[in-house]
Each structure stands twice: as structure tokens, then as C-alpha cells.
Amino acid sequence: MAHDDAHPDDPHHAHSHLPPDPALRVKALETILTRRGLVDPAALDEIIDIYQNKIGPQNGARVVAKAWSDPAFKAALLEDADTVLREMDIYGRQGEHMVVVENTPETHNMVVCTLCSCYPWPVLGIPPAWYKSDAYRARAVREPRKVLADFGVTLVEGTKVRVWDSTAEVRYLVLPMRPAGTEDLDEDALAALVSRDSMVGTALVAAPEAAT
Amino acid sequence: MSRVHDMGGRFGDGPVEVDAADAPVFKEDWHGRALALTLASAALGKWNIDTSRHARERLAPQDYSRFSYYEKWIAGATDLLVETGVLTPEDLDTPEAEAPRHELADRALTPERVARVLSAGGPADRTCDVVKMFKPGDKVRTLAKAGNRFVDGGHTRLPSYAAGAVGEVVRFHGTHVFPDRSAHGLGEAPEPLYAVAFAASDLWVVAEDDGDEVILDLWQSYLEPAP
Incomplete structure (x- = not known):
């Protein structure tokens, strides 16, 4: 099988490095990505506004x-x-x-x-x-x-x-x-x-x- | 061969808990945040929709079962960010640490682009030269075993409950990206996609009503002619 390493079934996935509480987990990931310039929190606000209020x-x-x-x-x-x-x-x-x-x-x-x-x-x-x-x-x-x-x-x-x-x-x-x-x-x-x-x-x- | 997400037909889940018609779109603030973070992470361009579905499917079964919907999303996105080298596990351990601007930061989704990106969507139809084998009215049989033929345990969109069943093509959808390859960096490999109707009595030991049908969208690779 090719690319067998493309789907490692590691029970210790990367996500387990984040806090277990979901709200804190999301907050932590947003902080990490924002600090590196990978995510603009204002863009997240815009996505939420569109799906909450427009579509x-x-x-x-x-x-x-x-x-x-x-x-x-x-x-x-x-x-x-x-x-x-x-x-x-x-x-x-x-x-x-x-x-x-x-x-x-x-x-x-x-x-x-x-x-x-x-x-x-x-x-x-x-x-x-x-x-x-x-x-x-x-x-x-x-x-x-x-x-x-x-x-x-x-x-x-x-x-x-x-x-x-x-x-x-x-x-x-x-x-x-x-x-x-x-x-x-x-x-x-x-x-x-x-x-x-x-x-x-x-x-x-x-x-x-x-x-x- | 199946994974935990492949739950069509499963017993034991109990009644559907119907939310109030006026329930908020996002019941918790972090739900909307998780959805938006997942979309913004995908906008960095390091993976496609098939990759991201597979990332959620291959969560450990115990995680998949205990996580709520948006917890699955955030876990899948986090795993992909690390697997594609955007972040390291150490980055995740120290959220508050100072960090330099990332080399992919120029790709970050800006508020001005959001509406355009969402309304542009990501169509999955592609031209292809694979010969169309079936037409509406044709009888077809699905693969006897559901599962990815290129990567063992990989992504596939033939549910286990519909494996090895005979149905009838009811619609041709055009030629679409093939998820079994696309999820694993093996190209888009577009091929014909059909809606196929199965009699409930051909899928289940006990069907609720003999006249009922289940219809699935299936790629040509999942199908063979049936007499």
C-alpha cells in the first residue's frame, strides 16, 4: 500500500496537546494561529456573522x-x-x-x-x-x-x-x-x-x- | 474495515433529540468560533475537503464518540495543522508564547475576502475522459467490501451498509473529484458520479416498508454492472 503513512492511526493525536475543555481548546488554537499571522480574528467574526445572520x-x-x-x-x-x-x-x-x-x-x-x-x-x-x-x-x-x-x-x-x-x-x-x-x-x-x-x-x- | 463515523443503520442510539425551532445557530460562542477557525485554517491551502473529512473520521473511536460535533472539527483541524507542518506539537503546548510571523501568513483569510470565498464555494465537478458506464435505469452492484483501495484504512464514501448491494441508477451527476484519491494527495482523478436507489428490503434484515428506498451518490469505481 502506498502512502500508508498518510493516515497515522496514532491515538495520541496532536489535538491532545491542547486543553481538554472545548471552549479553552478553541481559544488556544485561535491564539496560536493569530500570533503567527495565520488567522485574523476579524475574519472569524465575519464568517460567524454570515452564518448566524445572513445565510x-x-x-x-x-x-x-x-x-x-x-x-x-x-x-x-x-x-x-x-x-x-x-x-x-x-x-x-x-x-x-x-x-x-x-x-x-x-x-x-x-x-x-x-x-x-x-x-x-x-x-x-x-x-x-x-x-x-x-x-x-x-x-x-x-x-x-x-x-x-x-x-x-x-x-x-x-x-x-x-x-x-x-x-x-x-x-x-x-x-x-x-x-x-x-x-x-x-x-x-x-x-x-x-x-x-x-x-x-x-x-x-x-x-x-x-x-x- | 469500517471506521466509527460509518454509522448508517447502526442500532442503539435512541431517539433523535429534536432542538427547538428557534434554537440559536451556534448554541455556544465557541461553536461558531470552531467552525470559523476550521474554515480559516483550510483557507491556508494545505488540504482539501476530502482530507479534512478524513482527519475527523480517523480520530480515535473513543474520541470520535465522546466529542461533540465542533470538538471533532477543531480536533481534525489541529491534527492537520501539525501533520502539514504549519504548527508543531510544541506550538500547541504553549499557546501564549511569542511567535514570529508565519511563512504562510500572506495566505491568511482577511475579513474583506470572507464573503467572496464563502460564496465562491469549491465545486467538485471536473471534466474527465473516463468512459461513463451507466445510465439511469441500469442495475448496478456496489463493491462487496467498502474501503479505500489505495490506502488501507483510507477515506471512502461508500458506506458499509450499502456494500455488496444491487440498486438502480436514477441520476447521473456529471464527473466529480474522487475522494478516495483526493483525500490522500493522489490527485483528483475525477470520474462519473451517480445517484443509485436501493430498495430498503435489499439493505436491511427488517425493512420498515418494502416500498421504501435509500438513495446514495456513488462514484463509478464503487459500481459494477448487475444482471
């Missing part, structure tokens, strides 16, 4: 609401999501290759990454803790219906489940079903109904009470 599920919700409102847009989105999302200026790290999958009365889609926690950042932001948990990663592929029950979701009998395990650099967005009673809502009102979890496939979109 999040509101992006995906805008896409879903538009797809519900505009059949031609929806057809184009399902056919070639990359082109359509770029036209909406939705693109970037962990969303370079996008596929949108549509929930129907026959098929419910849900997304997981069993090997790590791949997630479509430009449309949904940073994944929630549950998406990164061992329980979700381990169970979503084998018992998706029991996992859905953990979220309080029960599918209509006869619905088939398709679980997408994100094993490559392709990222998946679920297009949830549009709830009944929303015919009069505009795109902004529709977008407000669309939850993050519904775009991962672990929630359904409920009808607004006032519209029913």
Missing part, C-alpha cells in the same frame, strides 16, 4: 414559495436546480451542486448524511444539532418512519419514503407539499409557512389556521 433557511423558504407559486419555475428547479438557484443568487460553500426533490402524496423524501453531516448551507444555513446527531445519522436510513415519529410526523398510509444519503458533494433540498387552504397567499406569506425541517424532510408544512 439560513429563509433562503430555502423563498425557493419553495416560488416553486409553489410558479409552475414553470418549479419545473426548471426540479430539472436543473443549480442554474435556477444561481439566478436567485443562491450559491456557495456546501451548495455547489444542488438537487431539489419533490414530495408528493405518493413519495416522501428526507435527507441525511450518514458519514458526516453534509447539508445544503446556501439554502438552509448551518445544520441543526439533531441533523448532526449520531441518532439521526444512524437511524434515518434504516428506520425513517420511526425517526419521523420522533419529529411528530406520521405519513399518510401508502406513502413511500425515499431517504437521500448525501455521500458526495451533491446537496439535496426537499420541496415540501403545499398545504391546502393557501391558494390566496402570496410568495412572502407562503415562505413564512415553510420550516427548515420541512426542507430536510423531517416535517410537513401545516396549513395556516386562518386560511382553513
Whole structure:
């Protein structure tokens, strides 16, 4: 085997030289890198600000609401999501290759990454803790219906489940079903109904009470 | 042959603990800091995304299991910084020590570049001349044993649960960088990538519903024609 030394399985990895407490560990590494000019703390602030305040599920919700409102847009989105999302200026790290999958009365889609926690950042932001948990990663592929029950979701009998395990650099967005009673809502009102979890496939979109 | 991260289908993890819909993006301040430090370290250009995934996967199983998500990230980044010679273990032992400007400091991510770097992303599709063997509708079988064929114990993206299974190609994604090589400095070696659907009943001893499917994105090297 070539390059056998490229992955030393040393139980005493370098990281064990840092303090064990995670907050102190991160602080120590930031100090070390900053002192050598390798990291600019202001750049870290900027990264955090972008993912905390600018990129999040509101992006995906805008896409879903538009797809519900505009059949031609929806057809184009399902056919070639990359082109359509770029036209909406939705693109970037962990969303370079996008596929949108549509929930129907026959098929419910849900997304997981069993090997790590791949997630479509430009449309949904940073994944929630549950998406990164061992329980979700381990169970979503084998018992998706029991996992859905953990979220309080029960599918209509006869619905088939398709679980997408994100094993490559392709990222998946679920297009949830549009709830009944929303015919009069505009795109902004529709977008407000669309939850993050519904775009991962672990929630359904409920009808607004006032519209029913 | 598997590593601890390869947990698809595993028993015993209990219910999924669902966070509140309005939970903060970063539950602790250090979570955001760890994510940002990892991205800023990667921006030094000493490794790629496959290398960094593998760095987290080859944490000792006991570390991988007890570390929270962002602890894995920071441990993986630290290990890579030392393995690529950017830092030494002694540097890590003395965080407060004075240090000269690093020879890679010119590559440090500046605040002005952050938005551009994040929105530029890092596409994985490449042109290649590997002949495409499959098309949607074709039956394929995955490798009987999941595992890296170039570096024993190396990075691979065929999960153990889907090894040796027969499925159907449902989508061609184009030609993408091959992680089994890319993670180990063996070139990008792009090749065709497909979405392949497997019947749940072909993957699990007990499937929840015979009509259910699991779909994985798999490189051509993981696949052979199935009758």
C-alpha cells in the first residue's frame, strides 16, 4: 500500500496537546494561529456573522414559495436546480451542486448524511444539532418512519419514503407539499409557512389556521 | 474495515433529540468560533475537503464518540495543522508564547475576502475522459467490501451498509473529484458520479416498508454492472 503513512492511526493525536475543555481548546488554537499571522480574528467574526445572520433557511423558504407559486419555475428547479438557484443568487460553500426533490402524496423524501453531516448551507444555513446527531445519522436510513415519529410526523398510509444519503458533494433540498387552504397567499406569506425541517424532510408544512 | 463515523443503520442510539425551532445557530460562542477557525485554517491551502473529512473520521473511536460535533472539527483541524507542518506539537503546548510571523501568513483569510470565498464555494465537478458506464435505469452492484483501495484504512464514501448491494441508477451527476484519491494527495482523478436507489428490503434484515428506498451518490469505481 502506498502512502500508508498518510493516515497515522496514532491515538495520541496532536489535538491532545491542547486543553481538554472545548471552549479553552478553541481559544488556544485561535491564539496560536493569530500570533503567527495565520488567522485574523476579524475574519472569524465575519464568517460567524454570515452564518448566524445572513445565510439560513429563509433562503430555502423563498425557493419553495416560488416553486409553489410558479409552475414553470418549479419545473426548471426540479430539472436543473443549480442554474435556477444561481439566478436567485443562491450559491456557495456546501451548495455547489444542488438537487431539489419533490414530495408528493405518493413519495416522501428526507435527507441525511450518514458519514458526516453534509447539508445544503446556501439554502438552509448551518445544520441543526439533531441533523448532526449520531441518532439521526444512524437511524434515518434504516428506520425513517420511526425517526419521523420522533419529529411528530406520521405519513399518510401508502406513502413511500425515499431517504437521500448525501455521500458526495451533491446537496439535496426537499420541496415540501403545499398545504391546502393557501391558494390566496402570496410568495412572502407562503415562505413564512415553510420550516427548515420541512426542507430536510423531517416535517410537513401545516396549513395556516386562518386560511382553513 | 469500517471506521466509527460509518454509522448508517447502526442500532442503539435512541431517539433523535429534536432542538427547538428557534434554537440559536451556534448554541455556544465557541461553536461558531470552531467552525470559523476550521474554515480559516483550510483557507491556508494545505488540504482539501476530502482530507479534512478524513482527519475527523480517523480520530480515535473513543474520541470520535465522546466529542461533540465542533470538538471533532477543531480536533481534525489541529491534527492537520501539525501533520502539514504549519504548527508543531510544541506550538500547541504553549499557546501564549511569542511567535514570529508565519511563512504562510500572506495566505491568511482577511475579513474583506470572507464573503467572496464563502460564496465562491469549491465545486467538485471536473471534466474527465473516463468512459461513463451507466445510465439511469441500469442495475448496478456496489463493491462487496467498502474501503479505500489505495490506502488501507483510507477515506471512502461508500458506506458499509450499502456494500455488496444491487440498486438502480436514477441520476447521473456529471464527473466529480474522487475522494478516495483526493483525500490522500493522489490527485483528483475525477470520474462519473451517480445517484443509485436501493430498495430498503435489499439493505436491511427488517425493512420498515418494502416500498421504501435509500438513495446514495456513488462514484463509478464503487459500481459494477448487475444482471
